[in-house]
Amino acid sequence: MTNEQYCLSMTSDQSTIAKMLQVMDKYGDNKWWLSEDVKRMCYFQLQEDSLLIEFEVLQKGTELLLGREVQTIEFRNLRKLFEEAKTKYKPD
Template sequence: MTNEQYCTTMTSDKKAIDNMLRVMDKYEDNKWWLSDDVKRMCYFQLQEDIPLIEFEVFHKGVEMLLERPVMDIEFWDIKKLFEEAKAKYNPE
């Protein structure tokens, strides 16, 4: 699946697709958004303002990653969640 194909499965909004492709391009061969490892996907998604995975998957994955329940309101401070994630997980 190409990045363009992936984006069109997520949305039909041209501006959103362009933003998603811009984010994807900086990862080159690291296509974490296609990973079977939910923790890996969420670790990288926490570093991005543009969503590349569905929120439901993201939310559940962040809870797995952080090993605790995460309230929706906590996603307002993604940087704080990412700092916590760095202490618990190393994708490489």
């Protein structure tokens, strides 16, 4: 699946697609948004302001990654969640 195909599967809004593609370009061959490892996916997503995965996946995966329940309001401070995630997960 290409990045463009992935974006189109998520939204039809061209502005959102452009933002998503810009974020994706930063990662080169690291297509973490396609990963089957939800912890890996969430670790990288917590570093981005543009959502590349479904929010429900992000919330459940972040709970698995952190080993605790994560309230929706906590996603207002992604940096804090990412700092916690760095202590729990070390990507390849």
